[in-house]
Amino acid sequence: MKYALLLLALVSNLAIADQCQSDKLSIHKNFAMGRFNTCEVSAAGHYRLTLKPENLPINPSPWYALRLESSQAQQIELELLVEHGKPRYLPKVSVDKQHWQPVDYQIDGSSMHIQLALPKGTLWLAGQEIMDDEDYQQWQQQLEAKGLESIVLGQSVQGKPIEGLISRADSQDWLIMIGRQHPPEITGAMAMTHFVDEVMEESAQAMALRKRFNVLLVPNMNPDGVHAGNWRHNVGGVDLNRDWFSRAQPETQAVHSYLQKILADGGKIRFALDFHSTHRDVFYTMPTDYGLTPPELVDNWLAQLAEAIKPYPVNIKPGHNKDRGVFKQYIADTYGVHAVTYEVGDNTDRQDIANVARAAAQQLMDVLKTLP
Structure with missing residues (x-):
């Protein structure tokens, strides 16, 4: 019951808009090339983001880019769920949006799962390097x-x-x-x-x-x-x-x-x-x-x-x-x-x-x- 109430509190803090907000983490897309469509907390420390095309029909190349602001070092899991396509671009992270490193991932059908060790502060994650x-x-x-x-x-x-x-x-x-x-x-x-x-x-x-x-x-x-x-x-x-x-x-x-x-x-x-x-x-x-x-x-x-x-x-x-x-x-x-x-x-x-x-x-x- 206690866990259910905690999860409900996390979800209640979530804004399904330009950012995904919980007590310890906020996920943003309010920057050039920033992209995801909806975000929800699927469990404590687990975030599901949907990726939708701009319109249909389309040759699917699901792009994503997000900025994670963490109040402390923590482990999280991201699920990127693609609608109308499958994952194409493999995840990379950066602390300055200039130097990028690949991170581990798993693809399951239309979803990509990414385990991240977040530092305190800002981390960028995107499908490729950002060139804006x-x-x-x-x-x-x-x-x-x-x-x-x-x-x-x-x-x-x-x-x-x-x-x-x-x-x-x-x-x-x-x-x-x-x-x-x-x-x-x-x-x-x-x-x-x-x-x-x-x-x-x-x-x-x-x-x-x-x-x-x-x-x-x-x-x-x-x-x-x-x-x-x-x-x-x-x-x-x-x-x-x-x-x-x-x-x-x-x-x-x-x-x-x-x-x-x-x-x-x-x-x-x-x-x-x-x-x-x-x-x-x-x-x-x-x-x-x-x-x-x-x-x-x-x-x-x-x-x-x-x-x-x-x-x-x-x-x-x-x-x-x-x-x-x-x-x-x-x-x-x-x-x-x-x-x-x-x-x-x-x-x-x-x-x-x-x-x-x-x-x-x-x-x-x-x-x-x-x-x-």
Whole structure:
């Protein structure tokens, strides 16, 4: 009876909203990328959090991020219960939201169980490292210090700026790189930062590329969805990487309008990359016989990359999706040039991400210099 009354008291202290509150612990989501839907005390020291998608139908990638404020050192168990999907992202913890370590977990159907030894104070737990708008702003400032021009291409559904960065050249040729169409895909975002940093180095190779090609970067295509911790969509409920032909969303409209302006000003789109995450490293390419010129450009690039990083595998999956509205198909069909979707595994070693991305940038710069 005494235990039942104690449990009832714990539950009565619980707020099923932006935080989960008991006498010794509060669990919060009131920060950028913070995400869970409901929280309840299932027993003393046991907390069940539900994870629900922003809308349906959806390609399920259940994201979660929470901040735990503990009044004392204690042991707890978290159950993350996924609705409309199964757990994908493996839990990591941080005391400063900058340095992350994996923690043990068990998956049982749609639930993930995590045993945590909480210190007194603050602990962050998330499905991947948190990379939010503040991180992008810091990176953008570093690139601006190297001479890149910051522009606003348009606004998101909620009015946030769709920001771009431009490295200008003495030519009409353009390279396009975009990222973060899908909010939780952190490893793809990591790869983009390493890739771009290599392109912006002061090496002879990088400086020659920047002299020949203008470069447009759009690091965060989905600022609303990233801030909200969405699983997949923008706040309009749409997968942006299915919206490139219909362009029903302001985010895709903004980038398309700028690319059309490049053409109207006499420019030429010559190559494009979009960065993503999935269950393994893979490069989604357009088929060699699709009619793009030169047809072997991407084959040559990835063959050189495979040689440069062997025995690390380079997985290549050619294909076209005329009816799906994906970015690489849009680039190929609208501008008649190669585009590649650069996918990084969710659990790929972080140093491998950096090494492969920098090597990929080096080999692509080498291949692009052969373009007429």
